[in-house]
Amino acid sequence: MNKLKVVFTFLLVIGYAITYAQSPMDPGFKMLEGGQFEKARDFFADYLKTDSLNQTALLCFGRGTGLAGNTKEAKEVFGKLQKRFPGNYEVDLNMAEAHMWSKDFKTALELYSDLVKRDSTSFAAVLGFANAYSENKEYDNALKYIEKALEIMPGNANAMVSRKYMRLGKASKFSYVGQFEEAISYFDLILDENPKDPDALINKAQALISIKKYEEANEVFETLKTVSGKEVDAYLGMSRIANLQKEPKEALKLIEEGMTFTDSSTVLKASLGKVNALAWNKKFDESFSLLNDLKTAYPNNLDVLAGFGRINIWSKGFAKGAGYFKDLLKDKPGSFDGNLGYADAHHAQGLDDVAFKYVRKTLEYYDEQRDALKFLEKLHVAHDPSISSHIYFSKDNGGNTSENYQVSATYDPSPRFRTSLTYYQRSAKSSVGEIANQKIAVSTISPGLSYKVNGKLKVSGEIGFLNTSQYERVLGMLQADLNVGKFQQFQLKYNQEMQTFTSELIDRNLKLDNITLNYNLSLPSKIGAYSQMIHTQVSDGNVRNLWFASLYYDIKQSPVVKAGFNYSYFSFKKQLPAVYFSPDVFRGYELFVAAENVNEENAKWIYQAIFAGGLQQISTEKSQGIYRFDIKTGWKFSPRFMLMGYYMKSNSAASSVQGFTYNEWGVKTKWVIPFRKL
Numbered sequence: 001m002n003k004l005k006v007v008f009t010f011l012l013v014i015g016y017a018i019t020y021a022q023s024p025m026d027p028g029f030k031m032l033e034g035g036q037f038e039k040a041r042d043f044f045a046d047y048l049k050t051d052s053l054n055q056t057a058l059l060c061f062g063r064g065t066g067l068a069g070n071t072k073e074a075k076e077v078f079g080k081l082q083k084r085f086p087g088n089y090e091v092d093l094n095m096a097e098a099h100m101w102s103k104d105f106k107t108a109l110e111l112y113s114d115l116v117k118r119d120s121t122s123f124a125a126v127l128g129f130a131n132a133y134s135e136n137k138e139y140d141n142a143l144k145y146i147e148k149a150l151e152i153m154p155g156n157a158n159a160m161v162s163r164k165y166m167r168l169g170k171a172s173k174f175s176y177v178g179q180f181e182e183a184i185s186y187f188d189l190i191l192d193e194n195p196k197d198p199d200a201l202i203n204k205a206q207a208l209i210s211i212k213k214y215e216e217a218n219e220v221f222e223t224l225k226t227v228s229g230k231e232v233d234a235y236l237g238m239s240r241i242a243n244l245q246k247e248p249k250e251a252l253k254l255i256e257e258g259m260t261f262t263d264s265s266t267v268l269k270a271s272l273g274k275v276n277a278l279a280w281n282k283k284f285d286e287s288f289s290l291l292n293d294l295k296t297a298y299p300n301n302l303d304v305l306a307g308f309g310r311i312n313i314w315s316k317g318f319a320k321g322a323g324y325f326k327d328l329l330k331d332k333p334g335s336f337d338g339n340l341g342y343a344d345a346h347h348a349q350g351l352d353d354v355a356f357k358y359v360r361k362t363l364e365y366y367d368e369q370r371d372a373l374k375f376l377e378k379l380h381v382a383h384d385p386s387i388s389s390h391i392y393f394s395k396d397n398g399g400n401t402s403e404n405y406q407v408s409a410t411y412d413p414s415p416r417f418r419t420s421l422t423y424y425q426r427s428a429k430s431s432v433g434e435i436a437n438q439k440i441a442v443s444t445i446s447p448g449l450s451y452k453v454n455g456k457l458k459v460s461g462e463i464g465f466l467n468t469s470q471y472e473r474v475l476g477m478l479q480a481d482l483n484v485g486k487f488q489q490f491q492l493k494y495n496q497e498m499q500t501f502t503s504e505l506i507d508r509n510l511k512l513d514n515i516t517l518n519y520n521l522s523l524p525s526k527i528g529a530y531s532q533m534i535h536t537q538v539s540d541g542n543v544r545n546l547w548f549a550s551l552y553y554d555i556k557q558s559p560v561v562k563a564g565f566n567y568s569y570f571s572f573k574k575q576l577p578a579v580y581f582s583p584d585v586f587r588g589y590e591l592f593v594a595a596e597n598v599n600e601e602n603a604k605w606i607y608q609a610i611f612a613g614g615l616q617q618i619s620t621e622k623s624q625g626i627y628r629f630d631i632k633t634g635w636k637f638s639p640r641f642m643l644m645g646y647y648m649k650s651n652s653a654a655s656s657v658q659g660f661t662y663n664e665w666g667v668k669t670k671w672v673i674p675f676r677k678l
Helices: 002-006 011-019 026-033 037-050 055-067 071-084 089-101 105-118 123-135 139-152 157-176 180-193 198-210 214-224 231-244 248-261 267-280 284-297 302-314 318-331 336-348 352-365 370-383 503-508
Strands: 386-396 400-414 417-430 440-452 457-468 472-484 488-498 511-522 527-538 543-557 560-572 586-596 605-618 624-638 641-650 662-672
Touching: 026 037, 026 055, 037 055, 055 071, 055 089, 071 089, 089 105, 089 123, 105 123, 123 139, 123 157, 139 157, 157 180, 157 198, 180 198, 198 214, 198 231, 214 231, 231 248, 231 267, 248 267, 267 284, 267 302, 284 302, 302 318, 302 336, 318 336, 336 352, 336 370, 352 370, 417 503, 440 503, 457 488, 560 605, 586 624, 605 641
Parallel strands: none
Antiparallel strands: 386 400, 386 662, 400 417, 417 440, 440 457, 457 472, 472 488, 488 511, 511 527, 527 543, 543 560, 560 586, 586 605, 605 624, 624 641, 641 662
16 A cells, blocks of 8 residues: 555645745755655755755655655654644644654554644645555545545545545455455446546456356456556456356466567566466466476566465475475465465365464464465364264165164364264165064164374274174274375275175174275376275185276366276175175176266255166176166255255166165265364
């Protein structure tokens, strides 16, 4: 708001020039009016050698000194004048303004308040009072007194400029806390007076983007394109909108058009816009290449450094991105991009203890900043205590049915450490077999914990206390999740489970010991692969080996749409078809398509769906056609509470322990409790 400080700086000087027209001090007045403050200071210093007590010369010397940057000396000059001329209005006006120069806005406000009480018709005092309110961010009072100043001197250009910046300040305050419609009303007041005011146009467009009125924002940017020197800002804004509308190619095209309007003052920000647009199109190599060129041209530029951090995060180089933001913070500890970027890089690695620290540090510098507050709430949603429930029912065409009830709770003592407790109850019944039509229940209580060791490794464990009317079991689980490089994840897991799919299996007390290795590869080219290998020892002496492989392509990333091919293989050492589905060889081949929007930030109606079809071959039998589908849909009432219902069906033999066509339907809920602040 420096412009608010100086728009009225020369009013007194103009008065001096009129009063002392054609005086020996005239060259000094012109220097002050022209912004040549050091020259004016030296001019009046020389003048005072011959006329040391001249009040006007002393005032002008003080003004030149203060405006040249030495505000302490300027205050001393005005202080001496106040002792010589106690209560002199002109001297007191200059002292008030000197406090504005030194950014002591609270003192300036007090001094102007006294001046306005002494003379409410003084334009300079009322204007200064308004500007002092503005610098103290008390925009309502600032706008009140700027209107009074304009009543005293209608149409004054300095006051009109001040009012514009006060309106911008008031609008900025509204935007800061997410009240964008109110902010837009103030931008419109500015545009009513000047339809092509670039500051109002840019800020109005940004506010419209924040409330997702993209077409209206584009219209504002179209107007901005007609303002000389602001074409690049217009194209940057339109490029951002195209990306928000899931049109990254159009975003890149727009910024390349904008590059044709660049000059030495805009080429850097336009180039950084192109860096972002290339990354939006997953052209990370080109994005980094352009950043390297910018680093050569602007070796110590902090915006370029932030660009390296940002693109590394977008390309999954989280640790490297954090390093760039750390370097940025060394040079500028209060950097918004640096603090929030450093938090984001650690959140992406699961290191939310650091993420919490730096989001809060961001808020120390930028109190109530909307993006930082949203990030902080997102972290709390991830770590506040939660309660989840899952109620579902199943049946297959072999006469097996079940009722299932599960409730889970989590509590995080720290952002890296999670504890959990799950209660699960299953009642199963079969219409055939030795215990036909008898409902057999099994319940399990499972406390667990997990710990994020570092950005690459997470370890988890769980103990299950299982109980039926015939027996009790203690079951264990250990798991390690490892990220390797940018695009690969491994999961190694050992777990024990009881075979509880049917009432007969519950009665047989069959325990499975599984060793599982999962592998996931997700490339920027949108091609991904997933593989799972399971080796199982069954307590009856049987052995199962399973391999599942999936190759897929991300058709769309937001919301997610993917399609691909799955291959399934498993075999049992011993075939026990009378007890459970245990072929010597099973092979399945299927094509699938999947879509979901559960992780979309602003989605209210949420869904997950998968459809697949193909062939299966059991042992040496002929191939059979198979299908499966799983449809979930529900409502996200808030980021803290969601409810989903679902139905799934499959005729694949792999979907049921008995190899029958399987159906399942149920309801899931999750509630994150705003219990405490980590």
